[in-house]
Amino acid sequence: xxxxxxxxxxxxxxxxxxxxxxxxxxxxxxxxxxxxxxxxxxxxxxxxxxxxxxxxxxxxxxxxxxxxxxxxxxxxxxxxxxxxxxxxxxxxxxxxxxxxxxxxxxxxxxxxxxxxxxxxxxxxxxxxxxxxxxxxxxxxxxxxxxxxxxxxxxxxxxxxxxxxxxxxxxxxxxxxxxxxxxxxxxxxxxxxxxxxxxxxxxxxxxxxxxxxxxxxxxxxxxxxxxxxxxxxxxxxxxxxxxxxxxxxxxxxxxxxxxxxxxxxxxxxxxxxxxxxxxxxxxxxxxxxxxxxxxxxxxxxx
Ligand SMILES: CC(C)(COP(=O)(O)OP(=O)(O)OC[C@H]1O[C@@H](n2cnc3c(N)ncnc32)[C@H](O)[C@@H]1OP(=O)(O)O)[C@@H](O)C(=O)NCCC(=O)NCCS
Numbered sequence: 001x002x003x004x005x006x007x008x009x010x011x012x013x014x015x016x017x018x019x020x021x022x023x024x025x026x027x028x029x030x031x032x033x034x035x036x037x038x039x040x041x042x043x044x045x046x047x048x049x050x051x052x053x054x055x056x057x058x059x060x061x062x063x064x065x066x067x068x069x070x071x072x073x074x075x076x077x078x079x080x081x082x083x084x085x086x087x088x089x090x091x092x093x094x095x096x097x098x099x100x101x102x103x104x105x106x107x108x109x110x111x112x113x114x115x116x117x118x119x120x121x122x123x124x125x126x127x128x129x130x131x132x133x134x135x136x137x138x139x140x141x142x143x144x145x146x147x148x149x150x151x152x153x154x155x156x157x158x159x160x161x162x163x164x165x166x167x168x169x170x171x172x173x174x175x176x177x178x179x180x181x182x183x184x185x186x187x188x189x190x191x192x193x194x195x196x197x198x199x200x201x202x203x204x205x206x207x208x209x210x211x212x213x214x215x216x217x218x219x220x221x222x223x224x225x226x227x228x229x230x231x232x233x234x235x236x237x238x239x240x241x242x243x244x245x246x247x248x249x250x251x252x253x254x255x256x257x258x259x260x261x262x263x264x265x266x267x268x269x270x271x272x273x274x275x276x277x278x279x280x281x282x283x284x285x286x287x288x289x290x291x292x293x294x295x296x297x298x299x300x301x
Contacts, residue, residue: 009056010090014098017050017064024060025050028081035218043195044068044079044299047187051095055083062086065095067103068300070183074286075103077110078299092119100280107281111252111298113273120278128284129277131298132261134269135220135250138242158232160209162240165199172208173201180227182287188296197221200240202233212237213296214244223251226294231259234293238264251294260293 017025019042026036044050048068055062063086066079077099082091096119100108111131112120121127165173170193174186192199192213202210210228214221223241228234234257242249249269253261254277265271275298279285285292285301295301 009062009086010094012053012056012062012091014051014053014095017045017052017066019045021045021050021052021061025052025064025079028061028064028083031083032081034081035220037217039195039216040297040299041079043188043191044297047191048076048300050079051098053091053095055086057085063091063095065092065099066299067099068188069103069106070181070185070301072106074183074282074301075106075108076299076301077108078297078301080116092116093123096120096123105281107279109277109279109282109285109301111275111295111301112278113275117276117278120280123280125278125280126283127276128279129289130255131252131275131277131295132255133250133252133272133274134261134264135272136248136269138238138249139268140239140243158204158230158236160202160204160229160233160236162200162202162236165193165201165211167193169201169208169211173211176208176211177225177227180288180291181225182285185300188300192296198241198244200237202228202237204229204233209233210237210291212241212294214241217250219247220250221245221247222297223249224294225296226251226253227291228293229291231257231263234260235263238267242267252298253294254289254292256289257293 022038022041025041026038030036044066048066051065052061053063063082064079068076196213196215198214210233212226
């Protein structure tokens with residue numbers, strides 16, 4: 001069978017994705033060397049809106065994109081993927097145009113890979129920041145393990161304590177999150193206890209000063225979201241989450257948090273990749289960048 005011409009490819013219909021599409025979505029991730037992440041797709045497709053283009057050769061999906069709505073003030077865009085065999089034939093541009101028309105005046109935000117950035121720039125997105133992906137075996141207490149001198153800025157010097165979140169923490173967690181994320185994401189936060197392997201909160205004098213989730217991605221455990229009053233609270237949360245697993249950790253840290261990145265490097269997490277934070281329709285991300293350390297996933301903003 002002949003492959004359709006580039007002209008007919010961009011006329012292929014765009015359809016909504018649902019939970020029945022988890023396997024083809026995961027297959028498409030694998031096609032592009034990304035983790036399959038069916039678990040993450042499950043969350044994304046239940047809390048957000050997935051768009052897909054079926055492959056004309058009948059083998060699953062040719063392209064996907066996802067929008068995560070946060071009211072009228074913000075929509076995050078993610079999971080823009082095109083199967084290698086259909087690359088550079090306009091499918092990503094078509095999906096992005098469709099998304100932009102669909103959301104209308106709502107501002108957009110996304111984390112762009114190097115491959116995706118030229119398209120977003122072309123569509124009018126502006127770079128406003130960066131995120132650094134780091135990963136590896138987390139070594140509590142620094143390079144030599146617990147007995148060696150502690151990394152530069154140790155969480156134990158602050159009076160912050162952490163504990164697993166309880167069901168009745170959700171309201172306080174939503175209240176803490178709103179000014180930091182800058183938009184209501186209750187629909188995501190309410191799903192975190194079921195989605196995560198562990199949801200940890202940080203407190204000082206009985207007041208909630210941060211929280212972080214740990215969730216599985218293939219053989220890795222991902223830390224995110226990570227919201228904290230300061231670097232010490234962020235460290236305390238990561239150290240507590242790291243102590244619950246033997247698997248490698250991965251975190252997408254907002255690049256402005258150099259102190260945390262330095263401590264993570266000393267704790268065994270190496271740079272893996274980098275993304276550019278981009279917005280459309282707003283000059284910057286809303287919220288409080290000083291307390292926003294890591295997103296839930298790059299696809300949720
Ligand atoms: C990025 C990606 C979605 C682009 O899909 P695509 O369907 O090939 O893109 P399009 O054909 O619509 O191209 C749109 C524009 O993007 C840019 N572009 C696409 N692929 C590119 C690449 N490999 N390198 C540099 N620029 C690229 C070009 O400007 C292109 O316009 P042009 O072909 O007129 O020059 C695809 O390469 C992919 O799935 N990559 C892996 C996953 C990823 O990084 N996704 C982006 C997440 S933010």
